[in-house]
Each structure stands twice: as C-alpha cells, then as structure tokens.
Amino acid sequence: MKLFYSKTSPYSRKVRLVIHEKGLNQAVTCVACTPFNNASELQAENPLGKVPTLILDDGTPLYDSPVICEYLDTLTADRLLPESGLERWTVLRWQALCDGILDAAYNIVMERRRPAQEQSADWITQRGTQIRRSLDVVQESLDTLPGRVSLAQLSLGSSLAYLDFRLSEPVWRDRHPELTAWHEDFSRRDAMQSTQPE
Numbered sequence: 615m616k617l618f619y620s621k622t623s624p625y626s627r628k629v630r631l632v633i634h635e636k637g638l639n640q641a642v643t644c645v646a647c648t649p650f651n652n653a654s655e656l657q658a659e660n661p662l663g664k665v666p667t668l669i670l671d672d673g674t675p676l677y678d679s680p681v682i683c684e685y686l687d688t689l690t691a692d693r694l695l696p697e698s699g700l701e702r703w704t705v706l707r708w709q710a711l712c713d714g715i716l717d718a719a720y721n722i723v724m725e726r727r728r729p730a731q732e733q734s735a736d737w738i739t740q741r742g743t744q745i746r747r748s749l750d751v752v753q754e755s756l757d758t759l760p761g762r763v764s765l766a767q768l769s770l771g772s773s774l775a776y777l778d779f780r781l782s783e784p785v786w787r788d789r790h791p792e793l794t795a796w797h798e799d800f801s802r803r804d805a806m807q808s809t810q811p812e
C-alpha cells in the first residue's frame with residue numbers, strides 16, 4: 615500500500631499513528647507530498663487533492679482519514695476501533711470531535727495565510743470559540759476514553775499536537791491542565807515521537 619501524506623498534516627498524522635501502533639510500517643510506503651503544490655499524482659487518485667490518501671495494493675484509493683483508519687484497523691487483530699457496541703460509537707464520536715477541532719484549527723491557519731485585508735477576524739474568533747468549547751468537553755470527558763489505546767486517543771493526540779504546532783492562540787494549556795497532563799504523557803509514546811511534524 616502507498617500513503618500520500620504531508621509531514622505537517624494532522625489528519626495524515628492520525629493515519630500514521632494507526633500504522634505505527636498496528637505495526638504496519640512494512641506494509642505501507644509513505645510518500646510525502648504537498649497538496650497545494652505539484653500534486654497531480656495525488657489528484658489523479660483523489661479528486662479532492664487532499665492528504666491523507668491511501669492506495670491499496672490493487673490500486674483502489676481510499677480517503678479521507680476516518681475511512682483509511684478504519685480500513686487499516688481491519689488488517690490486524692488488535693483493534694483500535696471496537697467492532698460493535700456502545701464503545702464503538704464512543705470511539706467514533708471521539709474521532710469526530712477531534713477531527714472537528716482540527717477542521718477549526720486548520721481553517722484558522724488557512725484564513726491567516728490570506729492577504730490581511732481579506733481575512734475575517736469574526737470568522738477566526740468563531741473557530742477559536744469552537745476549539746475552546748470542544749476542549750472544555752474533551753477535558754471533562756477524559757474518563758470516557760477506552761482503557762487501552764484506541765482510535766480515540768490517537769485522534770486526540772494528533773489534534774492537541776497540531777494546536778501546539780500551528781496556533782499560538784487560543785492557548786489551551788492554561789485553561790486545560792488535566793488535558794495538558796494527559797497530552798504530555800501520551801506524547802511519550804513511540805508512535806507520537808516518530809511522527810512529529812517537521
């Protein structure tokens with residue numbers, strides 16, 4: 615299999631965390647690319663031109679990151695996404711919440727790259743509020759994370775790291791001390807260490 619990814623993409627990082635945690639490094643060749651630049655090979659596989667995109671051995675392309683993660687999870691026995699029951703829906707909700715935080719943060723980053731006179735301060739503030747409100751819920755819900763590492767923890771680890779990497783504000787660490795402690799501990803995992811953005 616081949617994974618188109620970008621080193622700074624948090625959605626790609628979530629997929630790379632899954633690959634690492636499931637011991638699939640040998641089965642997936644990771645191809646770094648920049649979706650905004652010279653991405654014709656990527657666009658030929660995914661008309662949205664987004665990373666991550668996974669190409670299966672028979673040439674089938676898969677996107678987006680939740681689809682890729684779920685596919686990769688089926689390849690080995692140690693499941694990161696429970697196959698059924700309330701635990702499955704809880705993990706999927708965690709992933710949706712963490713991806714939503716990423717969407718808001720990524721949108722702020724993109725908005726700030728536009729010419730200053732075209733940027734909307736209100737729009738950036740709304741995304742910041744979305745992030746803060748979500749992080750409040752995340753902190754309150756830490757005890758609903760599964761007891762062993764799952765797609766929920768991998769989604770959360772990737773999202774929080776992206777906030778640190780790209781956003782100087784809203785500063786989340788002061789307001790969310792328990793979450794900060796969780797993240798510091800989780801960031802020590804091999805998978806997190808070996809997928810750091812450059």
Ligand SMILES: N[C@@H](CCC(=O)N[C@@H](CS)C(=O)NCC(=O)O)C(=O)O
Nearest residue numbers: 623624625649664665666678679680
């Ligand atoms: N919902 C998608 C989001 C993927 C996404 O937005 N990736 C960004 C990089 S972080 C991208 O490829 N952007 C290129 C573009 O929007 O043209 C997922 O979970 O995979």
